Amino acid sequence: MVDAETVESRRKWLGPQGKLRSRNPGLVLLAYFSAADVIPGNTAPVNGDFIAALDESWFVRDTAGDLYKLFWLGDRWTLMLNPATPVASFMPEYLAERVLAAGLVDGIFYDWVSDTVAWLNHRFDNPNQPIDLDGDGRAESDDELDALWVAGMTELLRNSRAAFPPGALVVGNGGWVFDDRYGGVLNGRMVEGFLEGEEYGCDWFVVMRGHYLMDRASVEPKVSLVMANGAEDDFKHMRFALASVLMFDGYFCYTNSNAGPAPYLSTWWYDEYAVDIDSGRAAKSLEARGYLGRPVSEAYNVDDPTESLGRLLAEGDRRASREVWRRDFENGIVLVNPSGATVTVELGGQYRKIAGQSDPAFNNGELLTAITLEPRSGVVLLKAPGGP
Secondary structure (H helix, E strand, O other): OEEOOHHHHOHHHOOOOOHHHHHOOOOOOEEEEEOOEEOOOOOOHHHHHHHHOOOHHHEOEEOOOOEOEEEEOOOOEEEEEOOOOOHHHHHHHHHHHHHHOOOOOOEEEEEOOOOOOHHHHHOOOOOOOOEEOOOOOOOOOHHHHHHHHHHHHHHHHHHHHHHOOOOOEEEEEEEOOOOOOOOOOOOEEEEEOOOOOHHHOOOHHHHHHHHHHHHHHOOOOOOOEEEEEOOOOOHHHHHHHHHHHOOOOOEEEEEOOOOOOOOOOOOOOOHHHOEEOOOOEEOOOHHHOOOOOOEOOOOEEOOEEEEEHHHHHHHOOHHHHHOOEEEEEOOEEEEEEOOOOOEEEEEEEEEEEOEOOOOOOOOEOOEEEEEEEOOOEEEEEEEOOOOO
């Protein structure tokens, strides 16, 4: 993912012959653009020209008629855009011409493709009155506000599909949690901050259910993403998040949090990212990715292989978060234990741990026929010579 400005400022890095793709030919490049707010006074070419062309009626206002201030940046507020206005057609047309026409990126990553914005009316950190999205001088109820927002955002995404070049990807940031209400218009959505909203009810079950439902309803080619955050040496949390994502198909990253002066900017590398499959040793090499091979099963209950994780999530069965789940690949298996209990799992044959570099205490290369998983943990295991 790159900022939309890079299509003009870093052209030599992008495109089919760019430096990024020369290092990673399978790279998917998405240009970031906020679907919900702008920074007043932004003079960067792509964003600056976009802001200059906006009509004042395309911004969200509160019940006092004032522009709605979304985020404080330390010296100014961002101003919120209203997708229930013609900005829903102007933005896709602008991005098609200014960002995508050069063919340097594969699509657009829209920030703020949210299921709900009603929570904004319950915050205490900005100077606004309640939001008046339809401009009638009255604050909408939470349900009314979310319905208007989703309808406008859906229109913006449909317009994107119509305006963008054929094959361009349309991906959105869904925040902590979401469902499949934008299915059919998005190639996928990103979970931002895996389990960071747990204290507000966005627990493992809720997050994974939304991730699964959205991926199932997304347009091909699917681009589902999960971003987890934490300390660099919190290997257990990283593995738990990664193993959860590997229960289905999707992209994953683990980075620092959005707090502090350099949010989301770490480029940490972990043992599970790339492995020399012959030796079982972790490798800091792009060529050694994909070592697990293709999946050969759905995620299934280790105690009942006929029971799939996807089915329980789709049915809203919270028992999913109390079981241990396994997914088989050509060259190994992945296990995840989202429960609050320590569980010992019989593997049905011999497997081996990765011989790690970043966390050799856990990834010690040992051969196993069973493994004990701590609460909220996961593991990637490799097939052993002579194993199943």
